[in-house]
Amino acid sequence: MKRILILTMACCVGASARGQLFDTSAAQAELVVMLMGTGRVFTANVTVKREKGDKQVKLADNVMMAREGDLRLEHKPAGDPALAGPMAKLKREKLTEVVTVLMPRAGKAYLIVPGKRAYLESVIEPTRPPRMESAFLRTELVDHHPCTVRRVTLINEDESRQQIVLWEATDMDGFVLKSQMDRGDDTREVLYFSNIRQEKPDDIQFAVPAGYGRLRGEDAGKMAKAMMEFDLEREAALAEVLR
Numbered sequence: 001m002k003r004i005l006i007l008t009m010a011c012c013v014g015a016s017a018r019g020q021l022f023d024t025s026a027a028q029a030e031l032v033v034m035l036m037g038t039g040r041v042f043t044a045n046v047t048v049k050r051e052k053g054d055k056q057v058k059l060a061d062n063v064m065m066a067r068e069g070d071l072r073l074e075h076k077p078a079g080d081p082a083l084a085g086p087m088a089k090l091k092r093e094k095l096t097e098v099v100t101v102l103m104p105r106a107g108k109a110y111l112i113v114p115g116k117r118a119y120l121e122s123v124i125e126p127t128r129p130p131r132m133e134s135a136f137l138r139t140e141l142v143d144h145h146p147c148t149v150r151r152v153t154l155i156n157e158d159e160s161r162q163q164i165v166l167w168e169a170t171d172m173d174g175f176v177l178k179s180q181m182d183r184g185d186d187t188r189e190v191l192y193f194s195n196i197r198q199e200k201p202d203d204i205q206f207a208v209p210a211g212y213g214r215l216r217g218e219d220a221g222k223m224a225k226a227m228m229e230f231d232l233e234r235e236a237a238l239a240e241v242l243r
Contacts, residue, residue: 026073026100028191029064031164032179034129035152038069041200042175046073047192052242057082064193065201072205073100082241086233093226101206110208113223118215119208120223130154130162137165142177143194145169172196187242 029046048060058078065072075098077087090096094115101110104124111120133153140149147167154162167178175198179191215223 026075028164028179028181028189029062029073030071030102031154032166032176032191033064033066033071035132035164035166036174036176040175041067042196042198043201044193044196047194048078049190049192050187050238050242051190052187055242057238057241059083065205067200067206069104070106070206071100071102072201075100083234083237086230086237089226089233090230093223095223095226095230103206112208112212113215114209116215116223117209117212118219119212120215120220128157130156140167142167142169145171145177147177148174172198187238 033040043063043065046060046062046064047058048062050057050059058080060078061076063074063076077083077090077096079087087096095113097114099110099112099114101112102124103109104126107124107126109122109124111122113119131154133155135151135153137149137151140147147169149165149167151163151165154164156162163182165180166176168174169177175193175196177193181189183189
């Protein structure tokens with residue numbers, strides 16, 4: 001979840017900026033995998049949409065890989081015309097393709113940037129998992145698969161709560177085909193899983209590619225700043241489209 005999906009990126013003045021790993025769907029994706037069980041192994045396409053009422057904007061066509069608690073998420077922006085402005089900045093900064101790799105068992109996380117042939121590295125600190133409550137809502141078909149729809153509430157140590165609705169395919173051992181998380185502003189972020197291959201991804205998918213350099217200091221700070229600016233501009237554009 002978000003406590004893991006954070007990297008510390010050093011700025012040029014020696015302070016640090018904390019940037020979420022590229023998009024909010026990464027936090028929801030990790031949460032979905034955790035709720036499915038850490039023993040899952042698969043590769044799937046993950047379409048991300050922001051919705052409000054009958055309006056929606058497609059944000060990304062990501063690729064997710066999971067192997068027994070480890071997670072790789074390839075962020076691929078969908079290129080919706082409503083987000084042309086923020087996307088232009090990503091292209092200039094060579095940040096249109098970004099890969100998140102989380103390995104809780106090894107205590108490591110990477111943010112890999114192919115356009116820069118570079119990566120950031122962070123340590124994952126162990127945390128106590130939240131308590132969970134689950135409520136059955138209904139049954140429903142998703143892509144011709146019969147699904148159990150349930151609302152899961154996660155209760156953190158400080159008693160704060162987070163809710164997510166899951167569509168679990170009963171003919172695929174409970175694999176989540178869809179998840180929905182309310183953002184608290186009448187909008188929802190929805191993930192759709194498709195093209196699912198339930199075999200273990202190669203170990204090389206969770207390693208930093210050969211020849212990539214580790215970003216530090218000023219370069220890491222500049223990239224963190226560009227990513228945060230993109231996030232602010234994207235949110236403003238989405239608010240305009242979905243109002």
